[in-house]
Amino acid sequence: MATHRFDPTFTDNVINAMGPKTTPRMRKLMAGLIRHMHDFAREEELTVDEWMAGVQMLNWAGRMSDDKRNEGQLVCDVLGLESLVDEITFTLAEEAQDAPTATAILGPFFRADTPYRENGEDIVKTKPADGEMTFMHGRVIDFQTKKPLVGATVEVWQASTNGLYEQQDPDQVEFNLRGKFKTDEDGKYSFYCLRPTPYPVPNDGPAGKLLELMDRHPFRPAHIHILATYDNYRPLTTQIFDRKDKYLDNDSVFAVKDSLVVDFVPRKDDPQAAIELEYDVKLVKFEPSTDGGAWASSRI
Amino acid sequence: MATHRFDPTFTDNVINAMGPKTTPRMRKLMAGLIRHMHDFAREEELTVDEWMAGVQMLNWAGRMSDDKRNEGQLVCDVLGLESLVDEITFTLAEEAQDAPTATAILGPFFRADTPYRENGEDIVKTKPADGEMTFMHGRVIDFQTKKPLVGATVEVWQASTNGLYEQQDPDQVEFNLRGKFKTDEDGKYSFYCLRPTPYPVPNDGPAGKLLELMDRHPFRPAHIHILATYDNYRPLTTQIFDRKDKYLDNDSVFAVKDSLVVDFVPRKDDPQAAIELEYDVKLVKFEPSTDGGAWASSRI
Numbered sequence: 001m002a003t004h005r006f007d008p009t010f011t012d013n014v015i016n017a018m019g020p021k022t023t024p025r026m027r028k029l030m031a032g033l034i035r036h037m038h039d040f041a042r043e044e045e046l047t048v049d050e051w052m053a054g055v056q057m058l059n060w061a062g063r064m065s066d067d068k069r070n071e072g073q074l075v076c077d078v079l080g081l082e083s084l085v086d087e088i089t090f091t092l093a094e095e096a097q098d099a100p101t102a103t104a105i106l107g108p109f110f111r112a113d114t115p116y117r118e119n120g121e122d123i124v125k126t127k128p129a130d131g132e133m134t135f136m137h138g139r140v141i142d143f144q145t146k147k148p149l150v151g152a153t154v155e156v157w158q159a160s161t162n163g164l165y166e167q168q169d170p171d172q173v174e175f176n177l178r179g180k181f182k183t184d185e186d187g188k189y190s191f192y193c194l195r196p197t198p199y200p201v202p203n204d205g206p207a208g209k210l211l212e213l214m215d216r217h218p219f220r221p222a223h224i225h226i227l228a229t230y231d232n233y234r235p236l237t238t239q240i241f242d243r244k245d246k247y248l249d250n251d252s253v254f255a256v257k258d259s260l261v262v263d264f265v266p267r268k269d270d271p272q273a274a275i276e277l278e279y280d281v282k283l284v285k286f287e288p289s290t291d292g293g294a295w296a297s298s299r300i
Numbered sequence: 301m302a303t304h305r306f307d308p309t310f311t312d313n314v315i316n317a318m319g320p321k322t323t324p325r326m327r328k329l330m331a332g333l334i335r336h337m338h339d340f341a342r343e344e345e346l347t348v349d350e351w352m353a354g355v356q357m358l359n360w361a362g363r364m365s366d367d368k369r370n371e372g373q374l375v376c377d378v379l380g381l382e383s384l385v386d387e388i389t390f391t392l393a394e395e396a397q398d399a400p401t402a403t404a405i406l407g408p409f410f411r412a413d414t415p416y417r418e419n420g421e422d423i424v425k426t427k428p429a430d431g432e433m434t435f436m437h438g439r440v441i442d443f444q445t446k447k448p449l450v451g452a453t454v455e456v457w458q459a460s461t462n463g464l465y466e467q468q469d470p471d472q473v474e475f476n477l478r479g480k481f482k483t484d485e486d487g488k489y490s491f492y493c494l495r496p497t498p499y500p501v502p503n504d505g506p507a508g509k510l511l512e513l514m515d516r517h518p519f520r521p522a523h524i525h526i527l528a529t530y531d532n533y534r535p536l537t538t539q540i541f542d543r544k545d546k547y548l549d550n551d552s553v554f555a556v557k558d559s560l561v562v563d564f565v566p567r568k569d570d571p572q573a574a575i576e577l578e579y580d581v582k583l584v585k586f587e588p589s590t591d592g593g594a595w596a597s598s599r600i
Contacts, residue, residue, distance in 0.1 A: 010384060014380035032343055034380065043332055050329065059362040061362055080311070087306055089348050214319065214322050
């Protein structure tokens, strides 16, 4: 780390160029970012070519991104950054109050315009020949009182067996394998979906290029995304993972947590599905007095 | 820096996910990048919203970038990263051999397709009313022997008095204020240009937004870009700055070095220009035996 060979005042000069109207949080964030970027460059003696290769990769990510795809997010994901930021937010919340259901990353395939569906509805609108139909059901409950929350929203999304979400695949009808559900008078939600299957993250952009350069596989373990919300409760973004998946220990985006691993079990006497998954979502009441600012930013 | 509150194994897990086919340099660079990114996130307790704001800013930079504009590069520039990487490359070269003319960043307005012009030609093809015509001339010499280099290429580019390079400004003809020159039998080059004027970096993208958030002005001190090349010599990318400029001490991209500050002086008996600048470019011979890999990457 022979960083003393380089101008020792340079980084402080860049940081101190910030003016008096910068907000305190912005000043702290930018100072930390500039210091780490510069230390990285000095420690690794980053060359002009290497730096420019990184710039071109980030520009490429931006050009690939649109309403349906966020490649900049995916680049962060394969470097573990989204999972880490999720852990930080979760830890701050845990310290502020109790532990809700563990969180996981939102991922780049969430769609804000997903429609509401009826409980018991089948979200498999385009059926793949190799899909295993699954009945998923459970309740949304208050983490502390265990009481059911009536009228809570449970939003789910999953990839099809070809590894693609509907917005990536012209052969799937729009909003296939997605839906928003309102819990009933017992706090229950239910729907038919596919048993999730592992799939590779898209490898036609810089995230895929990075994985190749790092000699890593692109697979994510089988999972279902959940975003649960209820008035005056903390919104919860999570993913649940199939215990039998072979990528559970080496998720390409590092999102697996032990408490999010679930068991799919055989289901009897249901012509629509041979498998079921029962999963209760636990939400924590939002307490403005003890929450501080941390949770204001947990919702994207 | 209460980083112990977060999973202490997470960052090592991400780094150790790299496979055996990663090159040693890639493994070192990615390990350093991941460690600094993660340390930054933990130390500043980066929230999901703040991280996502950063992702959107990088995606925005990519969408703005094309053959004529590199906004990802400009974002790095306002954070001092290009100047730092330039210093690192220069220092490695200095340690390997002698000190050539100091280098400076290429900047985002270089064009690879700039045409050759005759010595003595006027590169001001679109004349601004407030431009001060300047005769720039000098030699390209060997740094050690001081001998002139015949047939060396000197490429220059500068902004017009409205602060815009020709590719940013539909009112300037293509390749205005740019040119490539071959040194004559005495190693001399010469051309007419404008006395450079300070200008703001483009503020319609994420780099401008960052400057605003950091409460910094966007101005660069008046300068002329130079890229000089000669067979078997190290290519030189630099900028020269007008000593009288008021932004010399607070360049928005941190590129000024004392040895690159020059004096424009009055010129007599030339109806084409009332000012002149004499500037010799010193190039260092490329010695493969002592150069190592550092200089292979100094040319973009």
